[in-house]
Amino acid sequence: MLWTKELKDEAVSRNIGLISREEQERLSQVTIAIAGMGAVGGHHLLALARMGIGKFVIADPDVYEPLNLHRQAGAFVHTIGRKKADVMAEMVRQINPEAELTVFAEAIGENNVDAFLEEADIYLDGVDFFQIDARQLIFKKAREKGIFAITAGPIGFGSSVQVFDPNGMSFDKYFGIKPGMTRAQRIACFGVGILPRLPDRRHMDCRQVDFVREKGPALISAIMMASSVIATETLRVLLKRKGVRAVPHNYYFDPYARKYYRGWAPFGRVRLRDRFMKWMAYRRYPSLKRLHDEEKVARIHAQWTPSPGTAI
Numbered sequence: 001m002l003w004t005k006e007l008k009d010e011a012v013s014r015n016i017g018l019i020s021r022e023e024q025e026r027l028s029q030v031t032i033a034i035a036g037m038g039a040v041g042g043h044h045l046l047a048l049a050r051m052g053i054g055k056f057v058i059a060d061p062d063v064y065e066p067l068n069l070h071r072q073a074g075a076f077v078h079t080i081g082r083k084k085a086d087v088m089a090e091m092v093r094q095i096n097p098e099a100e101l102t103v104f105a106e107a108i109g110e111n112n113v114d115a116f117l118e119e120a121d122i123y124l125d126g127v128d129f130f131q132i133d134a135r136q137l138i139f140k141k142a143r144e145k146g147i148f149a150i151t152a153g154p155i156g157f158g159s160s161v162q163v164f165d166p167n168g169m170s171f172d173k174y175f176g177i178k179p180g181m182t183r184a185q186r187i188a189c190f191g192v193g194i195l196p197r198l199p200d201r202r203h204m205d206c207r208q209v210d211f212v213r214e215k216g217p218a219l220i221s222a223i224m225m226a227s228s229v230i231a232t233e234t235l236r237v238l239l240k241r242k243g244v245r246a247v248p249h250n251y252y253f254d255p256y257a258r259k260y261y262r263g264w265a266p267f268g269r270v271r272l273r274d275r276f277m278k279w280m281a282y283r284r285y286p287s288l289k290r291l292h293d294e295e296k297v298a299r300i301h302a303q304w305t306p307s308p309g310t311a312i
Contacts, residue, residue, distance in 0.1 A: 041126020042073030059104035157256035184292035
């Protein structure tokens with residue numbers, strides 16, 4: 001089918017009434033960066049492409065595997081073994097042939113994070129829950145570049161959402177992450193920071209969460225909910241509408257419990273209740289404690305270097 005201006009206008013016509021035609025045109029000109037095309041990232045991308053966003057920068061080094069079929073937007077039997085970033089770019093172009101995409105088929109790190117965020121108007125977090133190093137780096141760089149950054153964490157049956165204003169509280173400050181923490185401690189800070197409370201044991205089998213192997217239960221319903229709330233907040237930020245509430249404001253939606261939580265942590269998630277939740281996390285998830293202990297031992301071994309002639 002020939003892609004004409006009439007078809008393009010018709011494709012987004014049902015948006016009009018919730019956003020104006022002028023706002024729709026503005027959305028077609030903005031650039032959104034998304035790191036991670038797996039569970040949440042892929043759904044973020046498609047939701048915003050259908051909303052009429054015209055430019056994307058996406059990144060993911062991985063390929064699709066059978067275990068991705070239950071929750072990832074680009075995972076189909078015929079895409080197993082293919083690069084996630086390439087598949088998702090193709091899907092966006094089938095929604096909007098004029099969409100502009102820059103694809104990073106590698107992980108985002110110190111060597112390419114500046115290039116990844118160079119053209120971005122906003123950053124959306126699609127990084128795997130366990131990859132705290134990459135997450136910290138990208139949020140730090142987005143702040144330095146004056147870019148809003150949003151994360152939505154699908155945990156249990158629901159999803160949180162946190163908006164980071166580059167002129168507001170930083171990612172590390174909000175989550176209570178401090179220099180010298182082990183990776184396990186930083187993951188715990190992030191996990192507690194996106195939740196009003198730990199998942200109910202009646203609803204989640206803690207034995208299925210493995211922080212060492214980086215595996216945990218996830219439902220497509222929660223992932224799609226995360227994409228819904230992040231797309232709405234992205235719209236609010238990009239169109240400069242009133243009501244943007246960045247951290248220390250935080251939100252969590254739990255449709256299974258039929259509850260909506262709103263929080264405000266002016267000093268970050270470091271209150272007594274938050275510290276208690278982290279302590280409980282180590283008790284409830286033994287693999288998290290094991291990950292922490294293993295790193296502590298590795299640090300001790302790295303600091304102790306035997307002098308020449310020392311018997312070992």
